[in-house]
Amino acid sequence: MKIIVPMAGRGSRLRPHTLTVPKPLIPIAGKPIVQRLVEDIAKVAGENIEEVAFIIGDFGDEVEKSLLQIAERLGAKGSIYRQEEALGTAHAIKCAEQSMTGNVVVAFADTLFRADFTLDTNSDGVIWVKKVEDPSAFGVVKLDDYGFITDFVEKPQTFVSDLAIIGIYYFNSGEKLMNEINHIMDNDIKVSGEYQLTTALENLRQKGAKFSLGKVDDWMDCGNKNATVETNSKILAYEKEEMSHFTSTCTIENSLIIPPCFIGENVKIMNSKIGPGVSVGNNTVIINSNIENSLIQENTKINHGNLSNSMIGNSAQYYGVSREISLGDYSVLDFLNKD
Structure with a gap:
């Protein structure tokens, strides 16, 4: 076939x-x-x-x-x-x-x-x-x-x-x-x-x-963004047993991971709550954040994110407190240093 x-x-x-x-x-x-x-x-x-x-x-x-x-x-x-x-x-x-x-x-x-x-x-x-x-x-x-x-x-x-x-x-x-x-x-x-x-x-x-x-x-x-984020959450739920763990290459400090989530390789999560329904791509760093039902791609940095129903692309940077965003690859959005 x-x-x-x-x-x-x-x-x-x-x-x-x-x-x-x-x-x-x-x-x-x-x-x-x-x-x-x-x-x-x-x-x-x-x-x-x-x-x-x-x-x-x-x-x-x-x-x-x-x-x-x-x-x-x-x-x-x-x-x-x-x-x-x-x-x-x-x-x-x-x-x-x-x-x-x-x-x-x-x-x-x-x-x-x-x-x-x-x-x-x-x-x-x-x-x-x-x-x-x-x-x-x-x-x-x-x-x-x-x-x-x-x-x-x-x-x-x-x-x-x-x-x-x-x-x-x-x-x-x-x-x-x-x-x-x-x-x-x-x-x-x-x-x-x-x-x-x-x-x-x-x-x-x-x-x-x-x-x-x-x-x-x-x-x-x-x-579109909303449909893709929803699909990500559904797939995570369907594959809950496979998505409830993360690899030894990850650094998780003082953080709570609520399954189902996908956590990629070499991810660093500190002082944060992640999940449910979150995918985090390889080499991404998340600090001081609360993220649920969102799709985060690779090599991205997030600080003080309070996110839901959000999608952030590859090699992006987000610093702020917005509840819902759609941020493309290589983009920077900084609400912490407005000057």
């Missing part, structure tokens, strides 16, 4: 945190979003992952190297493709056409999930869905009495279904999907000015393909 990961988006809703790091590589509870995504899919798939193909923008050599290492950790071949223009979900998959053979899972790298089921590889396809309150922002599906999908509708303006497609799909034939994607692109068939995957899925369905549902227990978005 292959995993295809379109991830060329700019992540503009998560700025300033995506100005220096692509959103899928932002760590959640100590692991990049995209690494968690492919590991979760591998668990659900229940079979050997042959290849992981990443569809990226101009992210640079270091990012490409990191992505190939993620594939290697699964014992899979890593492949890199580039999407030069954002022309829709179907166009993104088209960029990885060379890898679209055999059994494939397509997973867009801005979401994480929790599910407890075995993937049915005998069906033509499986579409992961979750009930949502406002389906107008998503592609949705309609079902027949037997639980098979009867319609794919992209961002409906009138209610047709509350089963939103979360951006993860299984296909037993990557070749058949590519035939439909090539058809809609060759004939310039667009929805809202873009080539949409739901159009290709609807064409396959009309030709007799049977798509079943992959229901998820939890669908966790990483689209």
Whole structure:
């Protein structure tokens, strides 16, 4: 089985945190979003992952190297493709056409999930869905009495279904999907000015393909700061046993760590209370602070922080008493020395 990961988006809703790091590589509870995504899919798939193909923008050599290492950790071949223009979900998959053979899972790298089921590889396809309150922002599906999908509708303006497609799909034939994607692109068939995957899925369905549902227990978005911080807290709670300790390289003095928390390597925490729901990246220093439900990246310094629902990037410095902040990489915010 292959995993295809379109991830060329700019992540503009998560700025300033995506100005220096692509959103899928932002760590959640100590692991990049995209690494968690492919590991979760591998668990659900229940079979050997042959290849992981990443569809990226101009992210640079270091990012490409990191992505190939993620594939290697699964014992899979890593492949890199580039999407030069954002022309829709179907166009993104088209960029990885060379890898679209055999059994494939397509997973867009801005979401994480929790599910407890075995993937049915005998069906033509499986579409992961979750009930949502406002389906107008998503592609949705309609079902027949037997639980098979009867319609794919992209961002409906009138209610047709509350089963939103979360951006993860299984296909037993990557070749058949590519035939439909090539058809809609060759004939310039667009929805809202873009080539949409739901159009290709609807064409396959009309030709007799049977798509079943992959229901998820939890669908966790990483689209903006608040959603990403909430996802971090949820992942920590799901992995509470793994996240309730820190390594011997850390220095913890006169401080209370309330699990679940992730504490990276060489972290120094002094005269502080950390947790619950906090991730702290490698080499970060926290002094005289009280932090809960927050995401702190690597090589950062915090003094007198009284933080909740906050996100601080890499190599940043924060000195102050604000309750909620979003501070990007290499930024300095100092309320203690206003002069």
